[in-house]
Amino acid sequence: MxxxxxxxxxxxxxxxxxxxxxxxxxxxxxxxxxxxxxxxxxxxxxxxxxxxxxxxxxxxxxxxxxxxxxxxxxxxxxxxxxxxxxxxxxxxxxxxxxxxxxxxxxxxxxxxxxxxxxxxxxxxxxxxxxxxxxxxxxxxxxxxxxxxxxxxxxxxxxxxxxxxxxxxxxNKVKPRVPVESFAMAERYDAEKVAEGVASYDQVLRAWWDGQGLTQMGGYAQETAGVYSRIYYPEVAATLRAQGFEFTD
Structure with missing residues (x-):
């Protein structure tokens, strides 16, 4: 059931x-x-x-x-x-x-x-x-x-x-990285992560195409496009203005 x-x-x-x-x-x-x-x-x-x-x-x-x-x-x-x-x-x-x-x-x-x-x-x-x-x-x-x-x-x-x-x-449920590269036994496995990224890049590309969104990039392109820059640059200054800071 x-x-x-x-x-x-x-x-x-x-x-x-x-x-x-x-x-x-x-x-x-x-x-x-x-x-x-x-x-x-x-x-x-x-x-x-x-x-x-x-x-x-x-x-x-x-x-x-x-x-x-x-x-x-x-x-x-x-x-x-x-x-x-x-x-x-x-x-x-x-x-x-x-x-x-x-x-x-x-x-x-x-x-x-x-x-x-x-x-x-x-x-x-x-x-x-x-x-x-x-x-x-x-x-x-x-x-x-x-x-x-x-x-x-x-x-x-x-x-x-x-x-x-x-x-x-x-939308259809979006696929995820292979579960073996997400949940690991006992210790982190960087090789599984790299393999998972490579395979998921193709899976996500196919998923976007299946949704008719051919303009979207794969996992590598979309993630790198955001994480290669400081995309919300006002966060640190605003945190400090609100009384948050690292003093430890």
Whole structure:
């Protein structure tokens, strides 16, 4: 018998085509409730969600992220690393918080945001909704911070669209690198990684062609095109402006 949870996870895809129908408030509340139960480092709960339903504000986020398709979503959710919350706890305990001034602090915020995002996507899919992770909110982080009125010690790590998927326009599930180059026994195997990259480059090329998107590159071309440059160059300066830094 097929496990419905595993089937949902293995069939996950980024949904960029929506019907325009409204996400029910009761469903959104359930998705948020499930997301809040995601684990966080030391139970610090240093993640805050900012849920945007106003269409003009979603359109502005789409503009700042450089991804016009975001505007088609019914809702947009920002996953914010929130050490303002833990600073309040430190104040209550009569101590000074310094975690946001460490590399570990930034990693904690990013990791916890990623865990929350994955939980959010799974919960949304369980109720029949579609999502797409949006790293583009880091493209113009200072403007996103201003739009969402985020205080110091917070940073918008990632976002997600949310809407009713147009199932007639869903992409096929995108293939991944060979599993043997993804999950390794006991130790890292660089040779398997290199072999996996070479084979996956051809697999992804064929997948794009099958979608009629012949203009897209293979894995090597697409990845190198982004990672050969600092593609969101405002992140470090904006982190510092928000009170984040490496002092350790």
């Amino acid at each position: 097929t496990n419905p949870v595993l089937e949902q996870l293995t069939e996950r895809r980024s949904v960029r085509a929506f019907t325009g129908e409204t996400v029910k408030e009761a469903d959104l509340a359930e998705i948020i409730k499930a997301t809040q139960q995601a684990p966080t480092s030391i139970n610090g709960q240093q993640i805050t969600l900012v849920v945007v339903r106003d269409k003009e504000r979603i359109a502005r986020i789409a503009e700042l992220a450089g991804q016009p398709g975001i505007a088609a979503a019914d809702a947009f959710v920002a996953f914010v690393a929130d050490f303002n919350r833990t600073a309040e706890a430190a104040k209550l305990a009569g101590t000074e918080q310094v975690v946001e001034r460490s590399a570990e602090g930034i990693l904690v915020g990013a990791v916890d945001a990623g865990i929350a995002l994955a939980t959010f996507q799974a919960a949304a899919a369980a109720l029949g909704y579609g999502t797409t992770p949006i790293g583009g909110i880091r493209r113009n982080p200072a403007e996103i911070i201003a739009l969402l009125e985020l205080p110091p010690r917070t940073f918008p790590i990632v976002g997600s669209t949310l809407g009713v998927p147009d199932r007639a326009r869903l």
